[in-house]
Amino acid sequence: MSAAVVPSPAALSREPAAAPAMPDILPEVRRRGGLWGAALRHPTISMGAVLLLLMLFVAVFAPFLGTVDPTALAPARRTRPPGEQFWFGSDMLGRDIYSRVLYGARVSLVVGFAVALLSSAIGLAIGLVSGYVRLLDGIVMRVMDGLMSIPPILLAVALMALTRGSVGNVILAITIAEIPRVSRLVRGVVLSLREQPYVDGAVAAGTRTPMIIWRHILPNTLAPLTVQATYICASAMITEAILSFIGAGTPPTIPSWGNIMAEGRALWQVKPYIVFFPAVFLSITVLAVNLLGDGLRDALDPRMAKRL
Amino acid sequence: MLRYIGQRVLATVPVMAIVALFVFSLLYIAPGDPAAIIAGDQATPDDIARIRESLGLERPFLVRFGEWSWQILNGDLGTSIFTSLPVTALIAQRIEPTLSLMLVTLVLAITVAVPLGVLAAWKAGTWIDRLVMAFAVFGFSVPVFVVAYLLAYVFALELDWLPVQGYTPIANGIWPWLQHLILPSVALGLVYIALIARITRATMLEILSQDYIKTARAKGLGQRAILFLHALKNAAVPIVTVIGIGIALLIGGAVVTESVFVIPGLGRLTIDAILRRDYPVIQGIVLLFSFTYVLVNLGVDLVYTLVDPRIRY
Numbered sequence: 001m002s003a004a005v006v007p008s009p010a011a012l013s014r015e016p017a018a019a020p021a022m023p024d025i026l027p028e029v030r031r032r033g034g035l036w037g038a039a040l041r042h043p044t045i046s047m048g049a050v051l052l053l054l055m056l057f058v059a060v061f062a063p064f065l066g067t068v069d070p071t072a073l074a075p076a077r078r079t080r081p082p083g084e085q086f087w088f089g090s091d092m093l094g095r096d097i098y099s100r101v102l103y104g105a106r107v108s109l110v111v112g113f114a115v116a117l118l119s120s121a122i123g124l125a126i127g128l129v130s131g132y133v134r135l136l137d138g139i140v141m142r143v144m145d146g147l148m149s150i151p152p153i154l155l156a157v158a159l160m161a162l163t164r165g166s167v168g169n170v171i172l173a174i175t176i177a178e179i180p181r182v183s184r185l186v187r188g189v190v191l192s193l194r195e196q197p198y199v200d201g202a203v204a205a206g207t208r209t210p211m212i213i214w215r216h217i218l219p220n221t222l223a224p225l226t227v228q229a230t231y232i233c234a235s236a237m238i239t240e241a242i243l244s245f246i247g248a249g250t251p252p253t254i255p256s257w258g259n260i261m262a263e264g265r266a267l268w269q270v271k272p273y274i275v276f277f278p279a280v281f282l283s284i285t286v287l288a289v290n291l292l293g294d295g296l297r298d299a300l301d302p303r304m305a306k307r308l
Numbered sequence: 309m310l311r312y313i314g315q316r317v318l319a320t321v322p323v324m325a326i327v328a329l330f331v332f333s334l335l336y337i338a339p340g341d342p343a344a345i346i347a348g349d350q351a352t353p354d355d356i357a358r359i360r361e362s363l364g365l366e367r368p369f370l371v372r373f374g375e376w377s378w379q380i381l382n383g384d385l386g387t388s389i390f391t392s393l394p395v396t397a398l399i400a401q402r403i404e405p406t407l408s409l410m411l412v413t414l415v416l417a418i419t420v421a422v423p424l425g426v427l428a429a430w431k432a433g434t435w436i437d438r439l440v441m442a443f444a445v446f447g448f449s450v451p452v453f454v455v456a457y458l459l460a461y462v463f464a465l466e467l468d469w470l471p472v473q474g475y476t477p478i479a480n481g482i483w484p485w486l487q488h489l490i491l492p493s494v495a496l497g498l499v500y501i502a503l504i505a506r507i508t509r510a511t512m513l514e515i516l517s518q519d520y521i522k523t524a525r526a527k528g529l530g531q532r533a534i535l536f537l538h539a540l541k542n543a544a545v546p547i548v549t550v551i552g553i554g555i556a557l558l559i560g561g562a563v564v565t566e567s568v569f570v571i572p573g574l575g576r577l578t579i580d581a582i583l584r585r586d587y588p589v590i591q592g593i594v595l596l597f598s599f600t601y602v603l604v605n606l607g608v609d610l611v612y613t614l615v616d617p618r619i620r621y
Contacts, residue, residue, distance in 0.1 A: 154578075
């Protein structure tokens with residue numbers, strides 16, 4: 001195409017030059033593809049990713065960031081305000097809050113990622129089966145409706161009441177509470193994909209069902225599933241903190257943000273810093289994941305982006 | 309229409325049955341043998357076996373589930389292991405604060421969120437819109453107890469405008485009651501406000517691009533009439549739906565909010581029950597909240613069939 005008289009970049013199209021400048025409904029000609037391009041076009045992705053990577057760094061390298069043993073007691077140095085020795089102060093057992101908060105990042109991130117992965121995988125499987133096997137669909141979806149009508153936090157609390165508090169059990173309880181939403185989402189996508197002409201085409205060409213699912217259905221569920229997974233990650237982190245805060249989460253021996261806040265609860269009016277630092281870290285981490293999710297949604301699903 | 313309402317009401321029955329089954333299984337597999345607890349420390353295994361027999365604990369799962377369901381339908385939620393009081397009595401004692409908190413939050417959230425969403429949609433793309441959206445992202449990200457502590461610190465401890473904690477029954481007067489509920493409601497409502505504002509904005513944006521809105525503009529209708537009479541009315545269904553669904557957020561958040569503000573409601577009851585592993589109480593609370601949630605959403609469904617003349621079944 002000879003670039004003769006080009007009115008505006010938006011009009012760089014197959015239209016003859018005589019046509020009036022097109023409004024911005026045509027896609028830009030050169031778009032950087034891939035993850036890097038998406039990150040450039042959607043600043044929320046890069047913002048969220050940078051914050052999240054920072055947290056990840058803190059979590060992984062917690063032992064080398066000037067921390068001491070997060071469970072070391074020092075009753076003589078209880079509830080010191082933030083200062084040179086205790087950067088974020090010390091709690092009522094004399095433990096260093098800075099170290100506890102940094103190590104706490106591990107619990108939050110592990111729970112967030114594990115729940116997002118597990119519930120996506122299980123929800124995907126249930127959603128695929130439900131969307132493809134008519135016989136099971138009714139039963140499975142009634143069960144999911146039932147589980148969904150129990151508020152997620154209460155469901156997790158009820159499950160945690162049955163077991164000992166451990167990180168594994170917390171992950172399991174939150175995963176079970178999140179599965180219904182994922183399987184509903186996947187089922188909806190599968191049902192609408194099954195009506196698509198290209199799926200009909202594949203059926204007509206004699207492709208077998210497992211192949212159709214693998215090649216045509218599965219790839220198309222990945223975009224909405226990824227977005228959903230980030231939101232689940234964010235809400236799982238909040239749920240974990242809430243569970244620990246009310247005493248139904250990780251055992252008190254493990255420094256998690258919810259636990260640190262629970263321990264600071266009794267003293268928060270006089271020593272607000274015990275609650276303050278884990279609260280700030282938790283909020284920033286959840287914000288990072290949510291920003292990432294919003295960016296991914298805009299990048300992966302432009303129609304949705306227009307609406308929300 | 310009546311047939312549709314009947315269908316919707318009937319559709320909640322299997323959902324509630326599943327909830328009940330789940331909650332019953334919870335007690336069924338809960339560690340700890342009720343017979344051993346009743347028998348006491350001196351009991352021999354024979355004694356325990358006899359008590360298990362008399363309590364009917366040896367019978368099959370489904371038989372016990374049927375019997376238990378019948379009790380529930382008759383308003384009997386069992387007896388608390390720890391206090392030996394009926395669970396219904398415990399819930400009745402604690403329900404007023406929680407109900408007050410949720411109602412005030414609901415009213416506050418709707419009156420703030422809907423205008424905020426409308427404003428953002430009207431000013432779409434401007435800094436006002438961006439501000440509202442940024443607020444919504446923050447609302448989703450800052451956990452309820454963080455907001456709660458922050459508000460309590462600023463408005464109760466530093467400024468001393470409102471009480472730090474506690475609850476006053478409504479019988480002691482409207483203002484003392486409301487005064488204790490303002491901070492908890494704002495804290496609890498933030499995520500709910502974010503959710504409703506976001507959906508309101510999204511729906512309004514879609515509707516404001518419709519032809520009948522252009523017609524209304526063309527015939528010279530005022531901005532306010534267009535926004536609130538034409539657009540908002542048509543946006544009502546998704547907004548009302550999300551208000552119903554979002555109740556789940558309120559229920560979960562209430563437990564935490566009550567804990568921060570030391571409100572003696574169902575949330576405190578839940579936490580105490582967890583710490584003491586008082587399964588009948590946990591069971592009763594989960595059942596109560598879930599059934600309420602199902603019924604609220606049923607109500608929402610029915611309300612817009614009555615209100616929205618476009619929905620015909």
